[in-house]
Amino acid sequence: MKKTQATLTVLAMAAALTACGSGGEDGKPSAGEATSAEVLASARKVTAANLAGTDRELPADGPKAQKGKKVWAIACSTVAPGCSMPAEGLAEAGKVLGWKTTIADGKLDPSVYNAQIRAAAAANADALVLFGIDCAPVKGAIQAAQKSGTKVFGANALDCDDKYAVGGGTALFDGELVWGPDDADYAAFTDTYVGPGQADWVIAKTKGKADIVQLRQDDSAGTRHIGESAHERFKDCGGCTVTTVSYTGADLAAGKLQGKVSAALQKAPRANVVTVPVDAAISLGVASAVQQARAGGREILLVGQEGVPASVKLIKSGTQSFALGRPWRWTGWAAADGVNRMFAGEKAVDAGFGFGSMDAGHLPKSDVYDGNDPSTPYVDNYRRIWTGRR
Numbered sequence: 001m002k003k004t005q006a007t008l009t010v011l012a013m014a015a016a017l018t019a020c021g022s023g024g025e026d027g028k029p030s031a032g033e034a035t036s037a038e039v040l041a042s043a044r045k046v047t048a049a050n051l052a053g054t055d056r057e058l059p060a061d062g063p064k065a066q067k068g069k070k071v072w073a074i075a076c077s078t079v080a081p082g083c084s085m086p087a088e089g090l091a092e093a094g095k096v097l098g099w100k101t102t103i104a105d106g107k108l109d110p111s112v113y114n115a116q117i118r119a120a121a122a123a124n125a126d127a128l129v130l131f132g133i134d135c136a137p138v139k140g141a142i143q144a145a146q147k148s149g150t151k152v153f154g155a156n157a158l159d160c161d162d163k164y165a166v167g168g169g170t171a172l173f174d175g176e177l178v179w180g181p182d183d184a185d186y187a188a189f190t191d192t193y194v195g196p197g198q199a200d201w202v203i204a205k206t207k208g209k210a211d212i213v214q215l216r217q218d219d220s221a222g223t224r225h226i227g228e229s230a231h232e233r234f235k236d237c238g239g240c241t242v243t244t245v246s247y248t249g250a251d252l253a254a255g256k257l258q259g260k261v262s263a264a265l266q267k268a269p270r271a272n273v274v275t276v277p278v279d280a281a282i283s284l285g286v287a288s289a290v291q292q293a294r295a296g297g298r299e300i301l302l303v304g305q306e307g308v309p310a311s312v313k314l315i316k317s318g319t320q321s322f323a324l325g326r327p328w329r330w331t332g333w334a335a336a337d338g339v340n341r342m343f344a345g346e347k348a349v350d351a352g353f354g355f356g357s358m359d360a361g362h363l364p365k366s367d368v369y370d371g372n373d374p375s376t377p378y379v380d381n382y383r384r385i386w387t388g389r390r
Contacts, residue, residue, distance in 0.1 A: 033238035035208025043203035050197055050324070051362045053372030054354025056181070058381045062337065063344035065386040067098030069127065071339060072120035073332070074113065076132030077253070078105040080280040081308035082328060083132035086155060089332020090129060090339075097340055097386055106133055108253040114141040117152075121145035127174075127339050130157040131332075134221045135172055136165035142172050151175065153342060155335040156222065158186055164221040164228075175342040177335050178350050187225055193355070194324060195229025198303055199237075201322050201357065202273050205301065208239040212273040213264050215257070215281060219248045223277040226305060230275065243268050247281075257285030265293045265300075272300055279306040279323060287319050307358055307369045315358055325356040325369045330378050337382055352378070 071094060073087035087103045094101035102123070104116040113133050118141050120128040128150055134157050135142060142152050151174040159176065160168035179189035202210050212234065217223040227244075234242050245264045247257060265271055274290055276282055282304055290302045304311050307325030314320035330353050338348035356372045358364060371378065380390040 035203065035237045035239040039203065039236045039238070040208050043200040043208075046197070046200045047204045047357065050193075050201075050355065050357040051359070053356040054193075055356075055372045055376065056350065056352045056354060058352045058378055059337070059349050059385065062349070062385045063341055063346055064388070065097040066340050066343035069097070069099045069343060070102075070123070070125045071099050071336075072102045072104055072116075072123070072125045072128040074104045074106055074116045074120065074128055074130055074133060076106045076113070076249075077108045077280075078103075080108065080132065080278065081310065082156065082278055082280065082306045082326070085308065085328035086131050086332035086335060087129075089329040090131075090155075090336045091332070092329075093333045093336035093382065096383055097336060108249045110137040110249075113138050117141035117145050121148045121150045124148075125150045127151040127153055127342070129153045129155055129335050129339060131155050131335075132157065132220075132222065134158045134162070134165065135160035136162075136168040136221065139168070139172065146172070146174070151339075151342060153177075153335065153339050154186070155331060155338075156186055158221040158225070162187055162221045164218075164224045166221075168221075175338055175348055177331070177338050178348045180354075181350055183347075183350075186222065190222065190225040191229045194305060195226045195231070196233045197324050197355070197357065198226075198275055198305060198322075199230045199233035201359070202234075202275065202301065202303060203237050203240070205322075205359075206240075206273065208237050210234075210237065210240045210273045211268065211271045212240060212242045212275060213261065213268055213271045214242050214244050215261070215274070215276045215286065216244050216246050217248065217252070217277050217281075218246060226277040243271065252278075252281060252284055255285055257281055258289045259285075261286050261289035262292060265289065265298075272298075273303060274300060275303040277305060279304040279308045279311045282314065282320055283310050287314065291319065307355070307364075309368050312358070312364060312367050312369060315360060316363060318360070322357065322359045325358045325364065327353050327355070327370045327376075329368070329370050330376075333378060333382055337385070340386065 075083035304323040307323035334351035
């Protein structure tokens with residue numbers, strides 16, 4: 001059930017502007033090229049809009065609560081906020097919907113993902129929701145769960161027919177979270193906004209003169225989309241060079257990132273930017289490596305993606321420089337609405353959330369980013385839709 005990868009807003013059109021020439025890759029300099037005025041103007045325009053926030057209208061209506069359901073929220077890891085926070089949001093929403101919800105910890109381990117999916121099916125779950133777990137590495141477990149009657153819903157997850165799915169094939173999800181107008185799926189959202197949003201901030205902040213160490217986690221389709229789309233945007237930056245550092249989910253869990261990043265910074269003595277595909281990488285080693293280099297006199301921007309609570313604190317302290325700011329608790333509530341619609345025989349709809357980029361001059365009003373305005377009434381709106389009460 002692949003969604004249309006359409007342009008989500010005029011911002012995407014601005015982000016797609018190309019320049020004369022392209023930046024260097026994998027440590028090769030750009031031979032003195034300069035970033036074009038068009039790319040700089042585009043990057044500044046997109047960055048300004050992202051810092052202002054991109055939320056849209058909330059859903060107007062939907063089916064009443066499909067009560068009495070048993071739903072499992074399977075998080076890629078309970079120590080990765082981009083997985084755990086939406087799972088917790090779904091559990092909160094489940095109380096309003098009259099569901100029995102279970103949060104399962106995937107521990108950043110595909111073998112555990114598979115075991116948790118099978119456990120949900122064995123527990124006769126009516127549905128399970130995947131947060132940060134793509135279809136391809138758990139295809140067999142998904143098919144077994146569906147055969148037993150458990151529906152599978154993808155939140156921040158990519159189906160087995162995604163172009164980066166290894167051994168994927170046919171789409172399997174029974175339902176998916178919608179990430180924008182025109183039924184945009186998670187791939188469209190990351191390709192249009194997430195990777196390019198990171199890159200545009202870097203281009204604008206450095207005035208198109210960046211020597212970037214880009215961490216890439218390509219063993220996950222979701223994080224590969226982020227890395228690839230950022231890398232493509234950096235190619236438009238004539239004055240930029242990029243050195244890629246590959247790591248896996250297992251490396252992240254095992255605490256190997258500090259060593260990898262320290263080694264990369266030693267090999268790239270002019271690097272002034274480090275980017276990561278998930279903010280958990282910053283807390284799990286990357287920040288320590290960057291701080292060590294800074295202590296030696298280097299000026300390095302540390303660029304994240306998710307804007308989780310730890311990132312808000314790190315930006316306030318000056319350790320992290322930027323994050324896109326994604327409303328993860330709201331994502332869980334939106335996933336719950338999508339599952340409720342699935343139970344009622346309807347398709348998921350645009351939840352209305354975008355993101356609010358953050359840096360030292362643009363911080364959220366609280367320590368937890370959950371929408372462009374802390375008073376965004378999505379909880380009251382879902383309560384009204386599901387129960388008729390706020």
